[in-house]
Amino acid sequence: MTVKTYPWWKDSTIYQIWPASFRDSNGDGFGDIPGIIKSLDHIKSLGASVVWLSPHYDSPQDDMGYDISNYEAIYEKYGTMDDMNQLIEEVHKRGLKLVCDLVINHTSSEHAWFKESKSSLDNPKRDWYIWRKPRYDDKGNRLPPTNWLSHFSGSAWNYDETTDEYYLCLFAKTQPDLNWENEETRNAIYKSALEFWFKKGVDGFRIDTAGMYSKKFAKDGKSFEDAPIVFPEQYYQPSSDFTTNGPRIHEFHKEMFEKVTSNYDVLTVGEVGHCSKEEALKYVSANEKEMNMMFLFDVVDVGSDKQDRFRYNGFTLKDFKDAVAAQSDFIKGTDAWSTVFIENHDQPRAVTRFGNTSNKQLWAKSAKLLALLQTTLTGTLYIYQGQEIGMTNLPRSWDIEEYKDINTINYWAQYKEKTPNDPEADKKLLDVINLVARDHARSPVQWDDSANGGFSTGTPWTRVNDNYKEINVKAQTGDPDSVFSFYQNAIKVRQLHKELFIHGDFEILDYENDKLFTYVKSSADQKSYVVLNFSNEDVPFKPLISGDLKLINSNVKDVNENTLTPYEGRVYLVE
Template sequence: MPHATFQHKTTWWKEGIVYQVYPASFKDSNGDGIGDIPGIISKLDYIRDIGVDIIWVSPHFKSPQVDMGYDISDFEDIHEPYGTLEDCERLIRETHKRGMKIIFDLVINHTSDQHSWFLESRSSKDNPKRDWYFWRAPKFDEHGNRCRPNNWRSQFTKPAWTWDPLTEEYYLHVYASGQPDLNWENEECRRAIYESAIRFWLKRGVDGFRIDTVNKYSKVPGLPDAPITEPQEATQVAVCRYTNGPRIHEYLKEIKDILSGFDVMTVGELPNTPDSNEVLQYISARSGELNMVLNFDTVNLGQTPGNRFLPQPFDNLDFKNQLTKWQTLPAETDAWTTVFLENHDQGRSISRFASDLPAYRQSAAKMLATILATMTGTLFLYQGQEIGMVNAPESWSPDEYKCVRSVNYFRDICARSRNNSGSIEQARRNLQRVARDHARVPMQWDATHNAGFCDEDVQPWMSVLDVHREINVADQINTKGSVLSYWRSILALRKNYASLFVYGSFVAIEQERNLMSFLKIDERTGAKSLIVANLSRETLQFTHPDGFASEETQFLIGTHSNDAEPEWQQQVLAPFEARVYIQQG
């Protein structure tokens, strides 16, 4: 069976299991209904015991929270409800004490409109920091009406320009109006970013960064109009004008130079970049700009580019193709890849790609865990994924959704449809399908009133899901056969066979649409592993590839395994069952 044999050097950020923590929703320690840094510290032993090596903490910096902390008003301070700078420094120390690394979000495409830099920039047209952001004079139509500088649409459904009456110009924001884009063309601005957002935290011991919107710093010169793809709309999807711009690699090389004196990891958020050659420019070991990126091919399934709430059909074949798209990259090139299905911007993977019905959700969670833990690359988990958390129910009203993108979307539909009941109901269904809020509900620690996230007499900042009574840490932590126990087992297996599962070559096996089947090959030892997974509610048969029907094949782990029965020997998979077989070299 032909396969490439590029040999990668082993290193901690390739083998490490990364666990993402969303501070507002993880654990409240002081009774205000909002998660905080001391709450994270209180659960470090729990995180370590899952098998985690690296903690990624989502934005916890000072912020007015227009976009849940991705609108930073001070890179060098902490959002007050989360704690203090001293708390954050203690989090770094306590994480290191437990043998784990810690990385922070690096959000440097934009700041908050409350950041001192923007307040200065906004104060007058001749302020020294005016050029640190994108300010443009208005255009006027034939009737003398004021118009925006171009037709760009922001990521949050609104125009990408906001009028400032003080200086009578517009400023650019690819995201919310409270998130003005920094002008990376200005060298002084870049130097300030590097000092305040990067060096400040490197000096305090962080082990790297997840770099937000890493391909948006360089815009097309002149900020021209985006192509008109929706003639009926005043704004147009403008990703091609502000993503992967002409100077982006120059900027990333500057960041690389800053990081070169530290043993740190970098993982870039790389949306809207489906071409492998373009991706390689970011992650090739020769360029060294980034260690790896988070590609969005799988998690964007079912979403229309430019409008995640507009459904697009997909099936299990699409899921398999997208999930494995980058699996051969490490074997064929000097670049590294990542493996993930959840983060703070996505719905829960069980609900999206399997089944969250009570009869199936535990099996579905273990099945997805089996696939992820045996794939090549750095593995990322999101809080609650390890216990099988699911999306909010269909019964949720639109009022429950807090995300700025969700709120703007629903308001837009109400306004456009003039509160048409059918349109509103469709919008509610779309929110339940793909809203970012599903990942942001409080972590489910136990079956008490507020799921152990906060005291029972406290109102949490976001509603706790009722299903926490059936899905929570307390019920699973010491229960054999639970989703949490399975994650612990399979992560231990991944580490024990790191040469095979982390670094091994990936070979897909074509079988029927609902069956995922692939080989992992350890080029160092000759060991091989067969992974089979049923992605459906139906019972499926599968075929062992040549050589895997012999006595040398051993069963390694499975979602439905029973030590008393040799069911794993049968080539029949129950709904959402997965198995891992091995042949030693």
């Protein structure tokens, strides 16, 4: 068998930490860096080789740290710079690598750069952000420069009385977009947000909103156009045509690579979300010299409107297969690279969304089924904290008041403003929120069955899921039948057969089947046959491939050669 060598980041299993909810070491109710250090051995024992740390920077926390007020400082509840230096050291001591979040489409309105920018029309940093004059309707009412919709509801423009202009904020009002058209701004970003941390020894970045730095101007090269009407019942409209994959986005990424990232042996993965295969290859083709890989949202967004996650219509298994193929297979025959993920800080829990949590047996079985899917797909594998123990969405019985995410809160408030007295509509939206809201990923990690799931000895910043006594790390560690042990083994199998599962070609065999997801992974020397039952029913097992099948992984102990039980999955080598 030919043994190939690859860049370290291709064969890695990457474990994402959301610091606020990971582990609290001092009882203040917030996860922190010392809590992460305490838990590194758990991450290593899973089989992960890289830790991805979500934003740890100083921040007012309007958007959980994605509103950065100082790239070169630590949010005080997470710890100190000495703690961060120790984390880098402890990660490396264990043979692991550390990747941080790079949030450079916007800063916090509390960042010193923005405070200067807003101070006057002629401040030297005025052009570091995107400012435009108001419009006025025929009655003289002041309006934002365009009808663009914020990702967190309402206008994407915020009025500033000091200078009588609006600044662009595609997310929260306190997250002004940086002006990437300004070279001085870009160089300041590279120095403060990238170089500072590379010199400290971090091993790469997950790049937030990596397709949004370049905005599309009108023909005059200065103003912006209104977005087309997609949602007729509202004034503000999705602006992705003007704010995503813009005309200079690849130029900017190439410059960042040339000036900074190419000087280090590091990983870069961009959050792009949705784009065509042709556009995706521009970002992650090795020849383009931009980023190593990217996150596409086909799988995690399946069933939702791409412009609005809470406009949810459901999906079929065929839709799910389409999404998996689009996310992982676009690199076939190219020099590009892909990612494998089904959870992150912006997504609900996979076992609730794609599995079955109606009883303990099906919960565990479907969590393991998803592990089989993830560990056999092509690309770099990402696992989100708690995924490895099958953490679930928050209980449907919880009131909307328990939800803390700015996206959920704003959406609900805007909905109630339009629909104040409709209990039936309330219930429908709450059902959707309970399925797809970002809050589900942000409930604290369940470490044991003690108070607060062992996350904190104090009052957690957000409520711990009620099921922590049944689902926790301590109960699953060392239990050969647990979801955690299954993940450990599945990652070992993935690493043992790297050419097949990490680097192999992917071909779906039963595209029209509405119960089974069956595919072949193939390399130059080997072939694997994967069959996954995503239904609540027994389904006949009839191999769709010739050759002797050798079972190398399954989520059931006693395999019936003729039948797949509900949520049963098998991975075979074809001999």
